Amino acid sequence: MSNVARVAVLVSGRGSNLQALLDAAADPWFPADIVRVVANVPGVFALERAAQAGVPTSTVVSKGRAREDFEAEVLAQLGEVDIVCLAGFMRVLTGAFLDRFPSRVMNIHPALLPAFPGAHGIRDARAYGTTVAGATCHLVDNGVDTGPILAQGGVPVLDDDTDESLAARVLAIEHRLYPMCLRWMAEGRVTVEGRRAKVKLLPGETRWLGG
Numbered sequence: 001m002s003n004v005a006r007v008a009v010l011v012s013g014r015g016s017n018l019q020a021l022l023d024a025a026a027d028p029w030f031p032a033d034i035v036r037v038v039a040n041v042p043g044v045f046a047l048e049r050a051a052q053a054g055v056p057t058s059t060v061v062s063k064g065r066a067r068e069d070f071e072a073e074v075l076a077q078l079g080e081v082d083i084v085c086l087a088g089f090m091r092v093l094t095g096a097f098l099d100r101f102p103s104r105v106m107n108i109h110p111a112l113l114p115a116f117p118g119a120h121g122i123r124d125a126r127a128y129g130t131t132v133a134g135a136t137c138h139l140v141d142n143g144v145d146t147g148p149i150l151a152q153g154g155v156p157v158l159d160d161d162t163d164e165s166l167a168a169r170v171l172a173i174e175h176r177l178y179p180m181c182l183r184w185m186a187e188g189r190v191t192v193e194g195r196r197a198k199v200k201l202l203p204g205e206t207r208w209l210g211g
């Protein structure tokens, strides 16, 4: 990786996590540049956020297509990138895609993994009745939300929470976690040993954010 990591972000929706990454990368001292945003759903708001920030975008429709076809086209759009960030990207990537970026595909998930993987982390945590919820930033492996954990952050679940109010509190944590973890990755401070990611922390840094 050169001094500044080249990062692509894959999105499927409103893109608030993309925005957090774009805002972080706007700082000239941030060690990563977001060089492309790819959406698998046409017209999503994330594309507008990228355009506002002057980042080139591509739309590669996934619906109704074989995964291999879809991923080949995404790869062609990405070009040379060091790190791929999934930010509300609602497709599971194949091992063949992930092998192109070994331990360099990141994801943000709205639950404290390994609890509540999948598409409904917030709803599932509330339905289970946990008193703590949170977010996990992790590397992506062949499973669904199973890769090595980079950092996590927690918030209380309140008795009168709705899915929406809890999601908003968790989202605030996501927006802090993701740029922090991308910085670690871009600075080459993350190593992976089996299931565990290790991070060379600087003084004052922590892998757990309380909320």
Ligand code: GRF
Pocket (backbone or CB within 6 Å): 013, 014, 015, 016, 017, 018, 087, 088, 089, 108, 109, 110, 171, 174
């Ligand atoms: C976030 O809750 C993220 O954790 C999950 O999908 C949601 C995407 O939100 N993977 P946004 O598009 O980043 O606003």
